[in-house]
Amino acid sequence: MGGDHGPVVVVPAVARALERLQGRKVRFILHGDEKRLKAALARVPAAAEASEVRHTDLVIAMDEKPAQALRRSKGTSLWNAVECVKTGEAQAAVSAGNTGALMAVSKLILRMAAPGLDRPAIVASWPTLKGVTAVLDVGANVSSDARQLIEFAIMGEAFHRAVHGVKKPTIGLLNIGAEEVKGHDEVREAAQLIREGGFGLNYHGFVEGDDIAKGTVDVVVTDGFTGNIALKTAEGTARFVAALLKDALTSDLQAKLGAAIAYPALKKMRARIDPSSVNGGPLLGLNGLVVKSHGGADAKGFANALKIAADLAASNYASEISQKMQTLTAMMDEAKVSKAEVQA
Amino acid sequence: MGGDHGPVVVVPAVARALERLQGRKVRFILHGDEKRLKAALARVPAAAEASEVRHTDLVIAMDEKPAQALRRSKGTSLWNAVECVKTGEAQAAVSAGNTGALMAVSKLILRMAAPGLDRPAIVASWPTLKGVTAVLDVGANVSSDARQLIEFAIMGEAFHRAVHGVKKPTIGLLNIGAEEVKGHDEVREAAQLIREGGFGLNYHGFVEGDDIAKGTVDVVVTDGFTGNIALKTAEGTARFVAALLKDALTSDLQAKLGAAIAYPALKKMRARIDPSSVNGGPLLGLNGLVVKSHGGADAKGFANALKIAADLAASNYASEISQKMQTLTAMMDEAKVSKAEVQA
Numbered sequence: 001m002g003g004d005h006g007p008v009v010v011v012p013a014v015a016r017a018l019e020r021l022q023g024r025k026v027r028f029i030l031h032g033d034e035k036r037l038k039a040a041l042a043r044v045p046a047a048a049e050a051s052e053v054r055h056t057d058l059v060i061a062m063d064e065k066p067a068q069a070l071r072r073s074k075g076t077s078l079w080n081a082v083e084c085v086k087t088g089e090a091q092a093a094v095s096a097g098n099t100g101a102l103m104a105v106s107k108l109i110l111r112m113a114a115p116g117l118d119r120p121a122i123v124a125s126w127p128t129l130k131g132v133t134a135v136l137d138v139g140a141n142v143s144s145d146a147r148q149l150i151e152f153a154i155m156g157e158a159f160h161r162a163v164h165g166v167k168k169p170t171i172g173l174l175n176i177g178a179e180e181v182k183g184h185d186e187v188r189e190a191a192q193l194i195r196e197g198g199f200g201l202n203y204h205g206f207v208e209g210d211d212i213a214k215g216t217v218d219v220v221v222t223d224g225f226t227g228n229i230a231l232k233t234a235e236g237t238a239r240f241v242a243a244l245l246k247d248a249l250t251s252d253l254q255a256k257l258g259a260a261i262a263y264p265a266l267k268k269m270r271a272r273i274d275p276s277s278v279n280g281g282p283l284l285g286l287n288g289l290v291v292k293s294h295g296g297a298d299a300k301g302f303a304n305a306l307k308i309a310a311d312l313a314a315s316n317y318a319s320e321i322s323q324k325m326q327t328l329t330a331m332m333d334e335a336k337v338s339k340a341e342v343q344a
Numbered sequence: 345m346g347g348d349h350g351p352v353v354v355v356p357a358v359a360r361a362l363e364r365l366q367g368r369k370v371r372f373i374l375h376g377d378e379k380r381l382k383a384a385l386a387r388v389p390a391a392a393e394a395s396e397v398r399h400t401d402l403v404i405a406m407d408e409k410p411a412q413a414l415r416r417s418k419g420t421s422l423w424n425a426v427e428c429v430k431t432g433e434a435q436a437a438v439s440a441g442n443t444g445a446l447m448a449v450s451k452l453i454l455r456m457a458a459p460g461l462d463r464p465a466i467v468a469s470w471p472t473l474k475g476v477t478a479v480l481d482v483g484a485n486v487s488s489d490a491r492q493l494i495e496f497a498i499m500g501e502a503f504h505r506a507v508h509g510v511k512k513p514t515i516g517l518l519n520i521g522a523e524e525v526k527g528h529d530e531v532r533e534a535a536q537l538i539r540e541g542g543f544g545l546n547y548h549g550f551v552e553g554d555d556i557a558k559g560t561v562d563v564v565v566t567d568g569f570t571g572n573i574a575l576k577t578a579e580g581t582a583r584f585v586a587a588l589l590k591d592a593l594t595s596d597l598q599a600k601l602g603a604a605i606a607y608p609a610l611k612k613m614r615a616r617i618d619p620s621s622v623n624g625g626p627l628l629g630l631n632g633l634v635v636k637s638h639g640g641a642d643a644k645g646f647a648n649a650l651k652i653a654a655d656l657a658a659s660n661y662a663s664e665i666s667q668k669m670q671t672l673t674a675m676m677d678e679a680k681v682s683k684a685e686v687q688a
Contacts, residue, residue: 127584128584129584129587139520142520142526142527142528143528174573176483176486176568176569176572176573182486183486183569184486184487184569208572208573208576209572209573209574209575209576209577209578209579209580210576210577210579210580210583211580212577212580213577213580213581213583213584214580214584222573224520225520225527225528225570226569226570226573228520228552228553229518229520229552229553229566229570229573229574230553230573230574230577231553232552232553232554233553233554233556233557233574233577233578233581234553234577234578234580234581235553235554236553236554236555236556236557236558236578237557237577237578237581237582237585238581238585239554239557240471240472240473240557240558241581241582241585241586241617242585243473244613244616244617245589245613247613248606248609248610248612248613249606249609249610251609251612252609254605254606254608254609255605255606255608255609255610257605257606258602258603258604258605258606258607258609259602259606260602261598261599261601261602261605262592262593262598262599262601262602262603262606263602264598264599265592265593265595265596265598265599265602266592266593266599268592268595269588269589269591269592272588273585273588
């Protein structure tokens with residue numbers, strides 16, 4: 001029921017996802033208003049065949065405050081979808097609903113898997129000159145210590161491998177310079193621990209803001225504050241340049257003529273930065289898989305989020321993460337012991 | 345002598361700046377190799393008339409490590425330029441040289457004016473849909489407490505008024521959401537203090553990453569870590585979009601034809617995001633005025649940095665800042681006293 005459009009986007013997206021997942025036996029449980037869902041399914045037989053409807057009257061509105069939504073969330077379509085992951089009936093929940101409510105409900109039902117994490121980390125798939133880079137956290141954890149940054153690295157790496165099929169994704173820590181002496185304590189400590197630790201990560205080193213769009217590494221790790229601001233600054237910049245371009249190409253008759261002739265090429269360019277082709281960010285760090293779709297996503301975009309969920313569910317992603325998290329915990333405990341010894 | 349080009353850019357820039365400063369009696373002291381400077385001046389009589397040359401053999405290279413450069417900086421062209429500000433012979437120093445060295449030398453010679461500042465803050469003039477927004481700090485102070493953020497707000501406001509002639513520039517604190525409950529402690533504390541304090545600032549509230557390019561406020565305040573990453577992320581995004589556009593418009597004959605017809609409009613668009621039109625970032629927080637030009641700036645860009653220096657030197661900028669800084673110090677002292685009282 002979530003997102004700006006609800007069933008009229010979600011149901012066609014199921015059919016599109018099935019096409020893209022060709023041959024893989026994926027089934028869908030659609031939570032929400034039975035009447036609306038069945039009406040939408042009647043128009044898309046391929047989706048109807050692979051789906052089952054679970055009725056509920058209750059929905060969380062897109063603009064509800066998360067704390068308020070949480071109090072009355074039980075039995076809503078969002079709650080029921082996440083609950084199915086908890087019971088094992090579903091391998092993943094995908095929602096285009098209220099982000100804050102999805103985070104709060106997911107955390108309440110599934111609980112955090114890693115000790116230091118305050119809230120689930122969100123991954124953004126960022127279009128770059130070389131393809132797609134995963135950037136995390138982009139807005140959940142306001143400040144992150146070295147341990148959390150390493151957790152992001154571990155989770156981001158497993159995500160990128162599962163979804164993009166890169167065997168050994170390269171990892172960069174976002175910083176204000178490439179030199180080891182730069183940056184604040186947390187990021188420098190994280191870099192040292194990753195180098196020392198036995199995580200088997202393909203660590204590249206520090207990267208700077210402009211390295212994201214260059215595609216210098218496959219996974220960019222940063223705290224939620226910096227990541228959120230970087231993401232929104234990039235979106236703002238892209239919109240700014242697009243607005244200037246539109247202004248320029250409609251400024252006079254000659255420009256309009258040129259734009260009309262170049263239209264097919266400009267359209268192809270638009271497709272390369274189409275947000276629907278990278279839609280779908282998993283909430284990482286939970287005991288279970290939850291994928292957030294953009295609220296405004298169209299059927300193509302929501303299908304992409306479904307595909308990401310299916311790819312993650314079919315991968316070794318969860319066991320890879322839990323194994324590396326154990327290494328991390330052991331390492332942090334050891335560091336604590338040796339620190340205590342030094343002090344004693 | 346600084347920058348990628350040295351006198352062949354600096355000398356023509358002097359003539360351009362004089363044109364833009366028409367009527368204002370500005371004089372220039374050019375520090376560096378006398379032969380090269382005089383040769384360049386011989387070709388630009390307008391610049392020669394307003395300039396005097398101070399010879400030195402010593403220069404700091406663009407790629408020298410700041411710490412190393414600092415040790416042997418005395419008597420270099422960079423040192424001598426900043427020294428002239430200290431002695432009062434010049435009202436401002438402008439350099440396209442090594443940024444780290446310029447910061448270190450300026451700090452050593454002029455000293456920081458504000459108690460909490462570790463290093464000078466750098467302002468970026470950011471092209472937006474509405475004009476130009478000042479963003480600071482963009483890369484000097486790695487972590488900033490609430491007091492430093494307020495100092496940035498005070499300095500950025502005075503800068504924007506002096507250079508862009510806006511009487512009451514609006515100020516936003518960069519955060520991950522517009523609500524008061526969001527963000528980390530430093531940014532929330534700064535917001536509260538600005539609201540309470542008698543700084544006479546036109547405070548707008550929190551802004552997000554995409555508000556920068558929208559031009560939501562005149563001055564965006566943030567710590568040097570986040571500011572640097574936001575700036576470089578925006579540069580990377582703009583280059584990414586430009587690369588895609590170039591790719592698209594050269595992809596086939598039809599696209600090339602369209603681009604050729606739309607060329608005048610595209611050229612005008614380019615001018616709107618021309619970095620030379622916003623070149624020149626003052627190092628704020630020093631006892632004296634130092635303006636950093638981009639190393640790769642052309643004569644037009646370097647002239648812009650000279651114009652900024654002249655505008656700041658002719659304004660009430662310094663006294664405005666020192667007055668508000670006194671208010672801030674009094675307020676912080678009071679807060680300490682009442683805190684101590686509570687504890688007692």
